[in-house]
Amino acid sequence: MTLTDLRYLVALARERHFGHAAERCNVSQPTLSVAIKKLEEELAVTLFERSAADVKITDIGARIVAQAEKVLLEAGQIKEIATAGRDPLSGPLKLGVIYTIGPYLLPHLIPRAHAAAPSMPLLIQENYTARLAEALKRGDLDVIVVALPFEEPGIVTQAVYDEPFRVLLPAGHGWESEERIPASRLAEAPLLLLGAGNCFRDQVLEACPLCRSGEGLQRTLEGSSLETIRHMVATGAGITVLPSAAADPLPGGNSLLTVRPFAAPEPFRRVALAWRVTYPRSGAIDVIRAAILDSPLQGVKPVGRGSPLPVG
Amino acid sequence: MTLTDLRYLVALARERHFGHAAERCNVSQPTLSVAIKKLEEELAVTLFERSAADVKITDIGARIVAQAEKVLLEAGQIKEIATAGRDPLSGPLKLGVIYTIGPYLLPHLIPRAHAAAPSMPLLIQENYTARLAEALKRGDLDVIVVALPFEEPGIVTQAVYDEPFRVLLPAGHGWESEERIPASRLAEAPLLLLGAGNCFRDQVLEACPLCRSGEGLQRTLEGSSLETIRHMVATGAGITVLPSAAADPLPGGNSLLTVRPFAAPEPFRRVALAWRVTYPRSGAIDVIRAAILDSPLQGVKPVGRGSPLPVG
DNA sequence: CGATGGCGATAGGCTTTAACTATACATGGG
DNA sequence: CCCATGTATAGTTAAAGCCTATCGCCATCG
Structure with a gap:
């Protein structure tokens, strides 16, 4: 689990579409697809239900996405602290x-x-x-x-x-x-x-x-x-x-x-x-x-x- | 900046010794040394003052370490949520x-x-x-x-x-x-x-x-x-x-x-x-x-x- | 004052991984 | 039944992460 994975995760949760989420993350669709799959394996939970029609987030997936957003927010704070303290x-x-x-x-x-x-x-x-x-x-x-x-x-x-x-x-x-x-x-x-x-x-x-x-x-x-x-x-x-x-x-x-x-x-x-x-x-x-x-x-x-x- | 980097960071902040911190992270000393250096470059701040005598954390470094601990804690929550929701x-x-x-x-x-x-x-x-x-x-x-x-x-x-x-x-x-x-x-x-x-x-x-x-x-x-x-x-x-x-x-x-x-x-x-x-x-x-x-x-x-x- | 030892930085090489392109596969719709 | 859409897989390449070996610095000690 890396911060990049978490970014892919929240992007997919927002877009509900692998292709669009990948585009938003500036990576290819397979990259995002594989990353999500690996994350699901690592956590041993299904985060999304994929079907031809659309991508649905699971209940547990939604909770994990919410937590991932928190992590990314806190991680972003690090850069802010660094920028503020660079002076x-x-x-x-x-x-x-x-x-x-x-x-x-x-x-x-x-x-x-x-x-x-x-x-x-x-x-x-x-x-x-x-x-x-x-x-x-x-x-x-x-x-x-x-x-x-x-x-x-x-x-x-x-x-x-x-x-x-x-x-x-x-x-x-x-x-x-x-x-x-x-x-x-x-x-x-x-x-x-x-x-x-x-x-x-x-x-x-x-x-x-x-x-x-x-x-x-x-x-x-x-x-x-x-x-x-x-x-x-x-x-x-x-x-x-x-x-x-x-x-x-x-x-x-x-x-x-x-x-x-x-x-x-x-x-x-x-x-x-x-x-x-x-x-x-x-x-x-x-x-x-x-x-x-x-x-x-x-x-x-x-x-x-x-x-x-x-x-x- | 990866979660691994942050783990190295907090380990070094705790140990104040590259070798010991590396050991605690189960990596070699150069690995940790390089990771910290890259993190410092990425954030464009000096996190530690190295000298022969010892390793001192800078003021800004201490603030970033505190934030890194917060990030790692939140990231750990993800695994906990996954474990709890696996059933x-x-x-x-x-x-x-x-x-x-x-x-x-x-x-x-x-x-x-x-x-x-x-x-x-x-x-x-x-x-x-x-x-x-x-x-x-x-x-x-x-x-x-x-x-x-x-x-x-x-x-x-x-x-x-x-x-x-x-x-x-x-x-x-x-x-x-x-x-x-x-x-x-x-x-x-x-x-x-x-x-x-x-x-x-x-x-x-x-x-x-x-x-x-x-x-x-x-x-x-x-x-x-x-x-x-x-x-x-x-x-x-x-x-x-x-x-x-x-x-x-x-x-x-x-x-x-x-x-x-x-x-x-x-x-x-x-x-x-x-x-x-x-x-x-x-x-x-x-x-x-x-x-x-x-x-x-x-x-x-x-x-x-x-x-x-x-x-x- | 030179030898020694501890410690962090650096160099070189290897393995893993994360990314891409191309393509296969699944599914719902015409 | 074939086509369009969307995701998964395969295969390749570039990068990264890590390791061992070694350097260089400094402090201490004989």
Whole structure:
């Protein structure tokens, strides 16, 4: 019993004439005749009474035809579902973002992505890079936004933008008079940092190797966010380093805080998208990439697809 | 897209492993692999993400698998319907009976048929032979009970029993003293007959050709039934001829009426079953035949299947 | 870092099947 | 009794479905 057989069956039930039904199915009369006969043998029931005068459907035949129509209807739904779902911009996209990007990027990204792909709801998770990577490989996430370097088997990575680091000082801090801060000087100051697991912490320490064992009091704040640290800087607890998009999220600034760029070579991080090589909805990823690049993030520089890896 | 493809699809969705799914389907791994690939091409969607680690179903794939399961379920119903309907004694049987048999046969036939085939409800119609024949050919009836001769193209006829005719006299009628009445004498009396269209009328006239232009008053009663005529005989309106099963339907008889057999050669009618040659439920017909033969019909003689045609 | 093993994809060959054309067969009607 | 109509059968060819063998990829392990 195949779907083709069922199509022949309902055609014959409608036409009550082998020749006409065959024509409607675009096959020859013997083809349909044989198919019906085989179907009757397989089901071991007589579906039609044939006579020279006409073709009558049996009682049991009518019931089976009704069921066959149901089957064909449901089968047709499969094609419809496929057609509807062929658009990579339809259906939810599970997006993961690291903690030090999410709060600054998402408010811009979400409305832009929604405008570009209205029927693609975003299911968003913020987490550490490692957790996002696991979820991505498991299939719990489709795309993640992370900072490079990020290399995982079976995962492709595409750089999106470079984001310079900034120094955040409390108002009235001695360095306020300086236009640019050399990274090496961070070791002198009490530096407030995120806890382990945050890639940004490691990137800052990489930009200023002296900080690891520096003279300045380096304070690690487990369970904190960049916003918490910003408040602590404002109270004079120390200084910190922020990605530029986080340095001045509120236009107009905060009078208790001062932001200073680094002296060249400016440390920065390269932010990238990552997804499973096998992930089929590349169109959805393109939309996310475009929405990110369209977001007004303070100080970031778009990266061409083939750009070199960042220094730090 | 075939039902086989859909079976492979749901197997793979369950197993998430081409080899295991193939095994469950009793095919080789390449077979399943190719089938899924072709299905994906036909639907133009990626149903699974393959990687060395494992097989993940896509979002759209999951929806299609759910629909495929629905299709397979409905398709399975077809086999179930066929199995349930394979029994010729299941499902309604549309039975037609001529007016001069129905009232005497059906009260016996119905309970017997129901006992023999409890899941075969009888849909019964009484009518003239010609109307029954039309309905039978149209398919509105499945089997009919008629009197021979009855020949129609595409219809097979099977004799069931012979039924002698009886003379019905009002009590006190002059012929009451005679044991048997010669058919020829009917022409002498006022004979009450059913209207045209009733085959029994013709059969009586054939048994007594003189009656057509006989000396006795021959009264044709349009729209009447044998029961009506019986009542008229009781009131002395004339005499009539009845099939034996109708002559004394109530055991104990009616004191106003006298029944007399004919003198030899006794006129009789041969009652038969008829159905379309193509009708597949021969088992159902056998049940009806057996139920008729089991019915206690006054004076009837069963006819073997190969019996000669009746004289009249 | 090369070897190994698991797993899906591909290639080549065979068998089955589903389609066609041509024709036989059955039946009711002139 | 032959003809017209309609279905079943025969015989052939093309396609499909399936199998075995093998490749290629990746991940793991010594």
